[in-house]
Each structure stands twice: as C-alpha cells, then as structure tokens.
Amino acid sequence: MNEKLKQQLADTAEALCEYYGIADQTNRVHTLLSGVRIFRIDRYHRLTPQMYEQGIVIIFQGNKIGHLNQHQFGYDVERCLIVTTPYPISCETFASPETPLMGINIDLDINVISELVSIMQSEHPYWKTEDTRCGVATSQMTEAMYLCMLELLSILHNPLDTKVLGTALLRRFFYYLLQSDQGYLLAHYCEQDSSLAKIASVLSFIQGNYAQKLNVNDLAEMAGMSVSVFHKVFKQVVTDPPLQYIKKIRLNHAKTHMLQEGLAANLAAQRVGYESAAQFSREFKRYFGVPPSRIDESAGYISGHESNR
Numbered sequence: 001m002n003e004k005l006k007q008q009l010a011d012t013a014e015a016l017c018e019y020y021g022i023a024d025q026t027n028r029v030h031t032l033l034s035g036v037r038i039f040r041i042d043r044y045h046r047l048t049p050q051m052y053e054q055g056i057v058i059i060f061q062g063n064k065i066g067h068l069n070q071h072q073f074g075y076d077v078e079r080c081l082i083v084t085t086p087y088p089i090s091c092e093t094f095a096s097p098e099t100p101l102m103g104i105n106i107d108l109d110i111n112v113i114s115e116l117v118s119i120m121q122s123e124h125p126y127w128k129t130e131d132t133r134c135g136v137a138t139s140q141m142t143e144a145m146y147l148c149m150l151e152l153l154s155i156l157h158n159p160l161d162t163k164v165l166g167t168a169l170l171r172r173f174f175y176y177l178l179q180s181d182q183g184y185l186l187a188h189y190c191e192q193d194s195s196l197a198k199i200a201s202v203l204s205f206i207q208g209n210y211a212q213k214l215n216v217n218d219l220a221e222m223a224g225m226s227v228s229v230f231h232k233v234f235k236q237v238v239t240d241p242p243l244q245y246i247k248k249i250r251l252n253h254a255k256t257h258m259l260q261e262g263l264a265a266n267l268a269a270q271r272v273g274y275e276s277a278a279q280f281s282r283e284f285k286r287y288f289g290v291p292p293s294r295i296d297e298s299a300g301y302i303s304g305h306e307s308n309r
Contacts, residue, residue, distance in 0.1 A: 005146055006077055012153040013038070013060040013102040019157045028105075031156045033166040035107035038156070042100040045093040049288060051252040052089050054189075054200075055107045056177070057081040058141070058149060062101025065092045066136075069239040073138045080145075082182055084108070084189040085135040085200045085237065086207055088248040104153075112171050114190040116178055135189075135196055135237045139182040148173045198223040199237045203245075210249045211273040216242050250274065251287050258295050265292035 017023045017040045020031065028039035047067065063076030067090040075081040083089075095101035152169045155161035178186055188194040202223050206214065219242060220230035231241065238245050250272040257268040269280035285291045 002143075005143065005150070009060045009077070009146060009150055009153070010102070012150060013104075016153055016156055017102060026100075031104075032159055032162040033152075033156060033170070035109065035170070036152075036156070036166075037105045038103075039105065040100050040102050041093055041095045042097045043095060045091075045095075047090050047092045049088050049090045049248070049252065051249070051256075052083050052087050052136075054083055054085065055105050057083070057103060057105055059101065059103035060149075060153075062093070062095045062099065062103075064094065064101070066090065067092075068134070068136055071134055071136070071239060073136070075138045078141060079138040080141055080177075082137050082139055082177070082185055083135070084185050084196060085203045086249075087136055087238070088245075088252050089136065104149075106170065106173070108186070108189065109170065109174070110190055113174050113178070113186050116171070116175050117187050117190050120175075120178060133185075133236065134239055135185065135200070137182045137185055139177065139180045142176060142180070145173060145176045145180075148176060195233045196237060198225070199234055202234075203238070206246060206249060210246060210253060211271065213273070214246055247283065248287065251284055254280070254284070254292075255288065255295065258292065265295075268292070 014023070016031075016038055020029050020038055022029060022038070022040045024042075026041050026043065028037055030037050041062070047065075057075065058080045059076050061077065063074060064081075065072065065074045066081070068087060073081070093101060148169060152166070152173070155165055155169075174186070177183060185196070188196040189200065191197055202219050205219070205222060216230070217227055220227045223230055223233075225233065234240075234242050234245075240248065254265075254268040254272045254274075257263045257271055258265065263271065265281065265284075266277040269277050274280040281292055
C-alpha cells in the first residue's frame with residue numbers, strides 16, 4: 001500500500017473517531033452500519049488474554065501482536081485479522097496518545113459470504129479440498145481492499161449514505177477477502193459439512209452453555225465425529241483440547257463479570273460453573289498472571305473483536 005493511501009486512511013479514521021466521540025479516549029463504539037464498530041486505543045497494553053468473537057479486524061494505524069498457544073501473528077496496516085471461531089487470544093497492543101491505534105471490526109455475514117462462495121465456485125474452483133487448520137489467521141491487505149475501506153470510512157458519518165451504500169461495500173470487501181491468501185477460511189466457515197463449520201457450531205454451543213457441565217462425548221456427537229477424531233480436529237482448529245478451551249472461556253467470562261458488574265471472585269466463579277473457589281483462584285492466577293483480587297492489572301483493553309458485547 002502506498003504512503004498516500006495509508007495517510008488518507010489514518011486521517012479518515014481519526015475524523016471518524018471524532019465523529020463518534022472517541023477522539024480523545026480508548027474505546028470501541030458501534031457505527032451507523034450494523035455489524036461494524038470503530039475502536040481507538042491510546043496507550044500500550046501488555047500481553048493479556050482476551051476473548052475474540054468471529055469477525056475481521058482491520059487496523060488503520062498502530063499494530064498488535066497476538067499469541068494463540070504455539071501460533072504468533074502480527075496485524076497492522078498491512079495485514080488484517082480473520083477470526084472464524086471464538087478464541088481466547090493473548091494480544092500485545094502498540095499505541096500511544098501521539099500515535100493511537102485505530103481500526104474497525106466487521107462481523108462475518110454468513111449469508112453474504114455463502115452467496116459469494118457459491119458464485120465464485122461456479123466460475124472455477126477457488127479453494128482446494130479442505131485442509132483443517134487453525135481458525136485464526138492474518139491476511140495481506142491489498143490496495144483494492146483498502147480503497148474499499150476508505151470508501152466505507154468516508155460514509156460512516158452520513159446516515160443516508162451508510163444505509164444506501166454500506167452493505168454493498170461490505171459485500172465488496174468480503175469478495176476481495178475471499179480472493180486473498182486466507183480466503184479459504186471464510187469459504188470453509190460457510191460450508192456446513194466442513195470440519196471448521198462443525199467445530200464452529202460446537203464452539204457456539206459452548207459459548208452459550210459454558211456455565212453448565214459439558215461432556216466431551218456429547219460435544220463430539222454434536223459435531224458428528226468420533227471422540228478421537230473430534231479431539232484431533234478440535235485441537236487443529238482451536239489449538240487447545242476441548243476441556244482446556246472450556247476452562248479458558250469460563251475464566252474470560254468470569255473476568256468480564258468482575259470488571260463490568262463488580263462481582264466478587266467467588267460469585268463470578270459460581271456464575272461461570274466453578275464449584276471450587278480455591279480452584280478458580282488458582283487457575284485464574286495461572287492464566288491471567290495475577291490473582292482475582294488484582295483483576296484490574298489483568299484487564300488490558302477490550303478491543304478488536306473481543307467479547308464485551
């Protein structure tokens with residue numbers, strides 16, 4: 001991407017932050033276009049686990065480094081982040097008051113993406129036979145993608161322009177992204193019979209029922225797989241075994257309850273399905289690096305597609 005376009009995007013994002021009232025703060029807000037949020041971060045944040053939901057994260061200034069077990073990935077003005085299944089990701093954020101990190105989140109629209117996949121596949125095979133991989137990846141942004149984003153940012157302050165043009169611009173962006181080096185992720189996300197889609201369905205169930213007792217055999221049956229195959233595919237997509245993933249989900253939700261609702265640690269532990277407060281405290285400290293009593297030190301900043309909705 002050329003420097004002129006890069007500066008245009010940063011300037012337009014800054015103007016949009018001002019329009020939405022976050023020009024002088026760290027925050028994330030909904031825009032006039034459903035499924036699109038703009039965020040701004042004005043200081044460095046150390047490596048901290050956060051919960052990311054499905055979607056695309058595009059940065060117009062600043063950068064982040066994410067860690068997902070053995071996987072490490074950077075995303076910035078050159079690469080966007082694709083998240084096809086809910087993940088607890090540890091991220092380090094590089095930003096300052098002088099050079100804040102600015103970007104947008106775009107929810108995945110499965111109907112639009114599925115339609116595009118069908119059209120593209122009817123012309124010629126775009127994606128090879130499924131190869132199960134991690135459901136989080138970064139993709140190189142092309143100039144066409146950024147010109148599309150520049151158009152999108154330019155209308156998000158105008159209700160009529162957003163209503164008339166916004167959906168078409170998102171569709172265009174999804175089309176470009178499907179053609180990218182990681183387009184197969186979006187394609188497989190929409191295929192009901194793909195391993196990624198089956199695991200995504202199980203993860204959605206876990207997200208809605210994490211406080212209940214969850215049995216791996218039942219989850220495997222839900223995915224239509226044997227227990228051994230389910231373990232293998234789950235680990236490939238999620239990078240954690242099922243029970244480890246469930247534990248991380250519970251700990252992240254407990255942290256949210258404590259930060260946003262002011263719940264005491266023992267009550268937050270019960271809320272997310274822990275029977276032992278002592279076990280919760282041990283696992284919380286091991287995961288976040290501080291005990292529940294020092295929760296503010298592990299808070300980080302909820303941004304990107306992290307779960308604060």
